[in-house]
Amino acid sequence: QVQLVESGGGLVQPGGSLRLSCAASGWIFKITDMGWYRQAPGNQREMVAEITSGGTTTYADSVKSRFTISRDNSKNTVYLQMNSLKPEDTAVYYCHATGTNLFTSSPFFHWGQGTQVTVSS
Numbered sequence: 402q403v404q405l406v407e408s409g410g411g412l413v414q415p416g417g418s419l420r421l422s423c424a425a426s427g428w429i430f431k432i433t434d435m436g437w438y439r440q441a442p443g444n445q446r447e448m449v450a451e452i453t454s455g456g457t458t459t460y461a462d463s464v465k466s467r468f469t470i471s472r473d474n475s476k477n478t479v480y481l482q483m484n485s486l487k488p489e490d491t492a493v494y495y496c497h498a499t500g501t502n503l504f505t506s507s508p509f510f511h512w513g514q515g516t517q518v519t520v521s522s
Contacts, residue, residue: 403427403511407496410516417520418484423496423513425477432500435472435479439492439518446495450481464490486520494518 409421425432436451450470451459458470469482479496496513 403429403498403500403502403509405496405498405511405513407494407513407516410494410518412519412521413486414522415487415520417486418482419486419518421481421483421494421496421516421518423479423498425498425500425511428503428505429477430501430503430506432474432477432498434499435496437470437479437481437494437496439490439494440515441492444492449494452479483518486518488520490518491520492518 403425404427405423405425407421407423409419411419413419433454434451437449438446439449440446449461449464450468452470452472454474460468467485472479493515495515497511499510502509
């Protein structure tokens with residue numbers, strides 16, 4: 402079993418900042434890709450940022466230059482630093498991890514439970 406636990410969401414005013422964290426634990430042999438998606442009410446889940454085990458990053462156009470994804474491989478943790486937040490960034494943010502199961506050697510893809518980010522004055 403693999404679990405992803407997110408933290409760091411909340412209410413922030415426009416122009417403010419938040420930092421999300423997501424820690425993976427359990428039967429993990431290795432993690433390859435980690436990332437963040439978000440889903441606003443009535444919308445589909447969309448990719449926000451991705452990072453490979455080697456540190457290569459990908460961002461949605463809407464968050465480039467405002468958000469920064471990073472990871473600590475020793476802690477199996479991925480972070481999302483969000484600056485200059487806008488009301489349209491309001492959504493539930495989900496992290497995910499892709500990797501290999503320690504005991505079965507099977508690939509896995511897991512989602513976190515989601516954390517609410519609300520940008521409002």
